Amino acid sequence: MPTACATGHHDHHDVYAQLCPCRHLLDLIANKWTTLAVGALEDGPQRFGVLQRTLEGVSPKVLTQTLRRMEEAGLVTRTVYPAVPLHVEYELTEVGHSLNVPLRALRHWAENHLDETRVVSPG
Template identity: 55%
Template sequence: METIASSSAFPPDAFAKDCASRVVLDRIGDRWTVLVVGALADGRLRFSELRTRIEGITPKVMTQTLRALERDGVLTRTVYAEVPPRVEYELTDLGRDLLVPIDAIRHWAEQHASRIVANREVYDR
C-alpha cells in the first residue's frame, strides 16, 4: 500500500506524488461521485431515488460510490428501524462545501459539451 504524506511541514501540492490531496482528487474526479453529490444537493434521498435521479448507474457502482463518500465524510447514511428498513443519504457540511466546485464544473460541462463533441468529430475524421 502506498504511503500518503500528510505532514504539516510541507504545504499541500497535488503535483507531488505523495501528497494526500491526490487521494481527494481521485475521489472527486470520479463521474459518479460528481453526480451523487450533485443529486444530494437538494436534500436527503433514498437509494432508489438516487438511482432514478442518476440515470445509467448500476446498483453495484452506486453502493461502492456511496460507501466511499460515507467513508470520506462527504455524506451520511441513516438507517431507520422500519419494515422494510429505510435508508437515506444526505450530504455533510464537507459534502455541501464540495457542491461549489462540482456545480462549477457541471455548469462548464453543460455549457461546452456541444463544442467538445464537435471537436471530437473533427479530430476523429
C-alpha cells in the same frame, strides 16, 4: 494537522506530489458518479432508490461503492431508519455541501460547452 506530503512540506498539501494523500481525495471527487451524486444530494437527503433513478446509468454496485467512499471521506452521512423494508437515506455533510459549489460549476460547464468540444455521445 495536515499530513506531510512527499515533498517535505509540512504546512500544506501538494496535489502534484506523487505521495500526497490529497490525490486520493482528488480521485474521489473527480469521479463522474461522485460529481453527479453530490449534485443529486444538494437539495437534501435522498434514499438509495431515488439516487439510482436520478443518476441514470449507474449500477447498484457502483452507486453503493461510490456512496461508501463518499461516506468514508466524510462527504455524506448514511442514516438507517428501522422500518420494513429498511429505509436508508444519504445526506451531504457540511464539507460535502462545500464541495457542491465547484462541482456544480463543473457540471454546468460540461452542459454549456459540450457542443464546443469533440466529445461524442455513446450509442
